[in-house]
Amino acid sequence: MTSRAFQIIAGVVKERSGIVLMPEQSYLLETRLAALLQRLGLGSLDVLAARLQSPGSDGLAQEVAELLTTNESHFFRDGKPFDHVRAQIPRLHRARAPGLPLRFWSAACSTGQEAYSLAILIAEAQEADPALRQRRFEILGTDLTRSVLERARQGLYTQFEVQRGLPVRMLMKHFTQVEGRWRIHDRLRQLCRFEQANLLQDLRQFGRFDVIFCRNVLIYFDPPSKTRVLEALAAQLAPDGLLYLGAAETALGLTDRLEPLPEIRGVYRPSAAARRAIA
Amino acid sequence: MECLVVDDSAVVRKIARRILEKHGFRVREAADGAAALEALRAGMPGCILLDRNMPVMDGLAFLRALRGIPGGDRPRVIMCTTETAQEKILEGLEAGADEYVMKPFDEAILIDKLALVGALPGAAE
Incomplete structure (x- = not known):
């Protein structure tokens, strides 16, 4: 070229x-x-x-x-956040009234791999722990780009896409091969809903979330926009909910509404100031 | 970490060797299952990248033989093959494979799979 x-x-x-x-x-x-x-x-x-x-x-x-x-997207990208969120599910389950769903948000979902990774993780957590089977789970995926959302809704991936980060046993268990491509099972697809959203616009319509993944998105914004997005996300987070940023991203110096968890990089909870604002 | 690359294609062995050496592996090669069993006499590698369709002894026969010999449960085996139908993959897993790479593959996929089985040098040696 x-x-x-x-x-x-x-x-x-x-x-x-x-x-x-x-x-x-x-x-x-x-x-x-x-x-x-x-x-x-x-x-x-x-x-x-x-x-x-x-x-x-x-x-x-x-x-x-x-x-x-469009963000590069693959299943269980960066691994650690998924291990961490999986360990949080029992705590969040115990903290919620029985009829309430646990709600997850993949805030820049691209072609859906992050949302479906969460769906797989939830299915496997439910399999391991019968107490979680009564709990309703909801996963929202949003992205700025409409064309990727259509692909996300289909839940159909190429051979290349299913090989990055996805253990082959999960592929065998949760996908069916269709004419050389791989479709995620309907049971998992039905946990997920995909909608178009610009993170700089009003996000209140999406409701309150227990877990938000917003990874490798802030890098595209200037500092004032980063602050705006982080505070908008903090406002949609349950008081004991968690926000997962990309490994190279931070909320420090951008907002006082979020505080980092000490044990893992890139994971934030609402700060005391934010919890007061929510209340 | 040592990796034994078993594939009847010299081109595939060369590509795999280049990727593996870049990530700190010591690499040995074998062109079929029988040659691979022979290569095990010099010691069990930490991981094996294994083609399926090969002359003399194919990948599945090698894998079943490997898992039957003392110490043969230790190497992490990643099948790496053009046999990508779901039932063929299940067959490989039942024969004792830990992971599965569908050809064609690239560096990112191979490294991801090595990480998944804990075979990246420095990770769990």
């Missing part, structure tokens, strides 16, 4: 999402756009760049921007 072609494609992404791609990320263009090139019969990224400059390329530009800004 020529540097001119890189500039054109990066320009399209910046204009539509605010995200800045660096030249050393040109590998991202090659991997993320390969399927698009093939589908449209375009020979190279240079040809795509030329196409983006011709009239009537608006839809194409939108698709390119979405392909390049």
Whole structure:
């Protein structure tokens, strides 16, 4: 790819999402756009760049921007947060009245792997602990990008997608192979609901959550927006609920509504100030 | 951590070796199941990357033989094969595989699977 072609494609992404791609990320263009090139019969990224400059390329530009800004998503990404949340489920279960659901939110769910990882984890926790079987669970997945939500709702993944982070025994147990792809079982799919949401807009409609995953999203925002998102999420968190950020992200210095758990990096609970605000 | 790569394709062995060495593994190679059993005489590796369809002795026969010999329960075995139908995968697990890589694979997938079975050097050696 020529540097001119890189500039054109990066320009399209910046204009539509605010995200800045660096030249050393040109590998991202090659991997993320390969399927698009093939589908449209375009020979190279240079040809795509030329196409983006011709009239009537608006839809194409939108698709390119979405392909390049969608978070990489795989099952049980980073492992540790899932181990941690699994250990929290009995505590949250005991703390809630019997009829209330335990509610989980995958706040930048992309194609659904995080939400379904939570669903698998819940199913396995219920299998291990009969007391949890009476509890109702709800998982909400939201994302800014509508096209990924459609994929998330289908719960259908390629061979590549199911191999990252997902132990093969879980694949065998919770998925069925359909024409070379893998579909998550309906029982788990029915735990999850997927909706479009911009984290900078009003989030109160989604209700109160016991666990929120919002990982590798804040990195895309400037500091004032980070504060706004974190405080909005804190306001949707139960007083004894938990917020999971990405391993490289922090709420420190951005808000006093959240305080980190001492035992694990990147996990926050509402601070005393936030609990007062909630009450 | 030592990894024995068992595959009749020299190209696949070379790709696997490159990835494994990059992540600190010592690598041995065998081109079929019988050669792999022979290679075990020099000591049990920590993990085995195992193709399924091979001449002389296939991956499943090797795996069943391995799990039957003293100390043969120790290596973490990751099957790495183009046989990706659900029932074939189950067959591999029943024969004693710990994990399963569906070809084609890439570095990220292989490393993820090694981490899942606790075989990454420095993790649980």
